[in-house]
Amino acid sequence: MTTTNTIQHWINGAATPGASTRTAPVWNPATGAEQAAVLMAEAGDVDTAVAAAAKAFESWSESSLTQRTRVMFRLRELLVEHEDELAGIIAAEHGKVIDDARGEIVRGREVVEYACGIISALKGGYSDQISTGIDTFDFRQPLGVVAGITPFNFPIMVPLWMHPIAIACGNTFVLKPSERDPSAASFVAGLYKQAGLPDGVFNVVHGDKVAVDALLDHPGIEAVSFVGSTPIARYVHERATAAGKRVQALGGAKNHAVVLPDADLEYAADHLTAAAFGSAGQRCMAISAAVAVGDAADALLPVLAEKAAAIRVGPGQDVGNDMGPVITAQARDRVASYVASGVEQGAVAVVDGRDLKVEGHEDGFFVGPTLLDRVTTEMDVYTDEVFGPLLVVVRAADLDEAIELINANPYGNGTAIFTSDGEAARRFQRGVHVGMIGVNVPIPVPMSHYSFGGWKDSLFGDYHVHGPEGVHFYTRAKVVTSRWPHVSRSVEAAFNFPTHG
Numbered sequence: 109m110t111t112t113n114t115i116q117h118w119i120n121g122a123a124t125p126g127a128s129t130r131t132a133p134v135w136n137p138a139t140g141a142e143q144a145a146v147l148m149a150e151a152g153d154v155d156t157a158v159a160a161a162a163k164a165f166e167s168w169s170e171s172s173l174t175q176r177t178r179v180m181f182r183l184r185e186l187l188v189e190h191e192d193e194l195a196g197i198i199a200a201e202h203g204k205v206i207d208d209a210r211g212e213i214v215r216g217r218e219v220v221e222y223a224c225g226i227i228s229a230l231k232g233g234y235s236d237q238i239s240t241g242i243d244t245f246d247f248r249q250p251l252g253v254v255a256g257i258t259p260f261n262f263p264i265m266v267p268l269w270m271h272p273i274a275i276a277c278g279n280t281f282v283l284k285p286s287e288r289d290p291s292a293a294s295f296v297a298g299l300y301k302q303a304g305l306p307d308g309v310f311n312v313v314h315g316d317k318v319a320v321d322a323l324l325d326h327p328g329i330e331a332v333s334f335v336g337s338t339p340i341a342r343y344v345h346e347r348a349t350a351a352g353k354r355v356q357a358l359g360g361a362k363n364h365a366v367v368l369p370d371a372d373l374e375y376a377a378d379h380l381t382a383a384a385f386g387s388a389g390q391r392c393m394a395i396s397a398a399v400a401v402g403d404a405a406d407a408l409l410p411v412l413a414e415k416a417a418a419i420r421v422g423p424g425q426d427v428g429n430d431m432g433p434v435i436t437a438q439a440r441d442r443v444a445s446y447v448a449s450g451v452e453q454g455a456v457a458v459v460d461g462r463d464l465k466v467e468g469h470e471d472g473f474f475v476g477p478t479l480l481d482r483v484t485t486e487m488d489v490y491t492d493e494v495f496g497p498l499l500v501v502v503r504a505a506d507l508d509e510a511i512e513l514i515n516a517n518p519y520g521n522g523t524a525i526f527t528s529d530g531e532a533a534r535r536f537q538r539g540v541h542v543g544m545i546g547v548n549v550p551i552p553v554p555m556s557h558y559s560f561g562g563w564k565d566s567l568f569g570d571y572h573v574h575g576p577e578g579v580h581f582y583t584r585a586k587v588v589t590s591r592w593p594h595v596s597r598s599v600e601a602a603f604n605f606p607t608h609g
């Protein structure tokens with residue numbers, strides 16, 4: 109059953125079909141054709157991967173930080189060397205445009221760069237003579253085998269939020285990537301091998317709910333990182349915590365951008381357009397709701413409409429396109445039905461992308477940029493995460509009303525404000541119940557030295573991902589209190605310049 113275009117698991121340093129008997133189609137969203145099949149792991153495949161990871165943990169957790177960072181430095185170089193190939197894989201399976209695929213590779217690579225500095229990140233504290241004759245210090249140790257379960261929309265970046273940090277901290281990893289665009293994960297597994305990572309430290313099991321449930325319940329897994337939609341994030345958090353695991357589960361979003369009347373409207377419209385329609389709106393940090401304050405709406409709408417209508421939509425692999433298709437035919441139809449319901453409930457379709465046809469790609473999963481005005485907070489198109497190229501415009505009388513509106517929303521992933529008023533920006537950043545805030549920055553994804561995470565229904569668990577919170581998530585602390593009444597020992601001298609491996 110394993111033909112060349114059947115994507116296999118990666119366990120213990122090699123591609124393997126395992127015991128899987130089921131497959132799922134991997135579509136080319138730009139053509140609508142099935143381009144590959146991916147194996148769907150059974151619980152037994154998860155067992156095999158966890159056993160390989162558990163075995164590898166014995167030695168990997170004892171490897172020095174220097175040895176681990178050397179692997180990360182090499183991985184970083186390989187990600188640079190293979191950027192074209194990887195961007196091609198992402199564009200082919202996800203559908204996003206090549207430059208956008210490069211963008212996610214770069215942002216994911218930055219996490220590897222952070223992991224290259226794990227020696228600094230893991231430094232503990234030391235208090236000499238904290239009590240008479242007593243010193244205290246703390247240090248952190250890896251958890252064991254940890255799992256990552258990731259969504260389709262960033263097939264390389266989101267897994268890279270997790271595994272470089274986990275592995276640099278001394279854990280071993282089992283990744284269950286999205287079954288819709290699985291190849292990037294398998295490709296990265298090959299790069300790790302080239303980088304010198306020992307077999308079994310990084311494993312990939314492809315699959316669906318069967319594989320996910322097996323990971324959530326598995327007694328050999330210490331922690332689960334999840335990124336995906338809110339209902340599944342909630343489920344993963346409940347089930348894996350019930351099984352005694354540490355869990356961070358990042359969910360969906362409805363990200364608002366507030367535009368104050370004093371903003372540079374041309375700048376705001378440019379950035380809103382890119383943030384709403386880039387990657388066909390399939391970003392957890394996409395701006396899906398613009399909140400026009402006061403008389404900003406009347407000036408903003410025509411500029412937004414013009415820019416949305418000018419977006420070049422087509423296959424992601426064709427240079428020159430701004431926006432590709434959505435991930436599946438179902439996703440396309442779902443976006444169209446939300447637009448229909450919005451119009452039915454009273455919204456005004458200023459730009460309507462439902463009938464878009466891309467010449468030569470009539471069977472592709474395309475839906476054009478859509479702009480709905482006069483949207484209210486009761487409409488389904490406002491309350492639900494649509495996850496497509498749809499920007500809704502709601503109106504607020506003043507900044508306080510805009511902040512209230514954002515805080516009443518169950519999601520709290522990202523938000524932005526466009527203004528030239530520093531005081532208003534400060535009031536906004538302090539007042540919104542949202543984890544990541546942009547001031548004249550539409551997609552405020554923190555750089556890798558900070559941690560990424562939302563509030564409310566956008567994150568279940570206590571830790572954000574990557575950066576310092578990622579290091580804490582994948583390690584446990586110990587505090588040592590020591591007293592040495594008398595010690596004498598000799599250390600051999602060496603003539604060579606000392607090297608510590």
Ligand code: NAD
Pocket residue numbers: 257258259260261262266284285286287315316317320321335336337338340341358359360361391392493495521562566
């Ligand atoms: P999804 O929730 O459908 O899938 C995510 C993962 O869960 C996949 O690996 C999938 O195989 C698995 N899964 C799906 N259904 C399951 C089930 N019933 N039981 C167990 N596992 C299941 O999400 P998606 O459609 O792949 O990705 C889009 C969603 O992810 C959006 O909601 C988006 O906002 C969210 N997202 C959030 C962030 C963030 O940082 N908060 C980042 C990226 C994406």
